[in-house]
Amino acid sequence: MTIGLTGGGTGGHIYPALAVLEHLRAIAAPPRTIYLGARGGREESLAQAYGLTFIGLSARKIQRLMSPDTLWTLAVLFRGYLQARRALQRIQPDAILGTGGYVAAAACLAAAHLQIPVILHEQNAVPGRTNLWLARKARRICVSFRGTEAAFPAGMAIWTGVPIRSDIVSTSAKAEARTHFGIPCGAFVILVLGGSQGSAAINATVRKAVSQLPEDAYVLHQTGDGDNPESPSADSRYLPRGYFDRTDLPLAYRSADLVLSRAGASSLAEIAANELPSILVPYPYAYADHQTVNAGAFVEAGAAALIPQSDLSADRLISEFHRSMSDRSGLVAMARAAAGLAARGAAEAVADEVMKAAGR
Secondary structure, eight states: OEEEEEOOSSHHHHHHHHHHHHHHHHSSSOOEEEEEEETTSHHHHHHHHTTOEEEEEOOOOOOSSOOHHHHHHHHHHHHHHHHHHHHHHHHOOSEEEEOSSHHHHHHHHHHHHTTOOEEEEEOSSSOOHHHHHHGGGOSEEEESSTTGGGGSSTTTEEEOOOOOOGGGSOOSOHHHHHHHHTOOTTSEEEEEEOOTTOOHHHHHHHHHHGGGSOTTEEEEEEOOTTSOOOOSSSOTTEEEESOOOTTHHHHHHHHOSEEEEOOOHHHHHHHHHTTOOEEEOOOTTSGGGHHHHHHHHHHHHTSEEEOOGGGOOHHHHHHHHHHHHHOHHHHHHHHHHHHHTOOTTHHHHHHHHHHHHTTO
């Protein structure tokens, strides 16, 4: 038996597929697994790191507004579809799991045309264009937020939550995790995450705020691969990293007392699994403003505070940090609310749907 995984563009589309992979590999007589992704994309190096056969496809993001470049983009995507079709005809997988992104559209459409069962996973509270377009060609759609089922054809969607890898919650003691980053055990640690690609707005604002932090506060900051992670000052309490790898990210969560983050679905799922309070700054240009809707579920549950990017400033951040540090009981309540939002069996549930579609 062979299972295909496809998704790309951002970590939010890639990591759920890799979390499902863990469960596929854990079952008796695990299937062979392949990954179809954008050639040269982040998914290529990650798939290879996980020991997957990687099939590189041509892919390009479609801009929302028509332009002279649109026809070229469509041509690239059509080439990716033909590449996927040829690869799937050769390999003949028993099912395909698509986790979003334009490369997944090409691979899942090719699979559907070849009568290969397609399972989709929708990470966000507002479904993306790719999954809405592919929905009628899918065997099953797994959604991450309760109520999102209604956006898809009746009876097609089920709630599973966002698959996250099993080791995202570190078993290390908090003191041990902090020692890994050179942070004192008694510090108040703010973990800053801007998503897999970083956030220029969050990065710039945090750097302006660093000098005004309370003395016992440390900032552990994932700035993104494209950012220069140099400290703006000699302040040893500001610890920038371009990117947290598989080992460091669980330790970063374990070190944290509070998270400042975008509101991508995978980031929220990891925050909930680690039972952490958060301040969320949704990316305002996401399709259908879905990050604001994602964040709303956490705010409504009492698990997070919300700062619209239009209101983001160093003064606002410092005010929120001081408020959080002075209200430890409030942080505990937020952490409990976050824990209540964790979907701990999501990866296994999606893997089960994939195996059912494959006939096992």
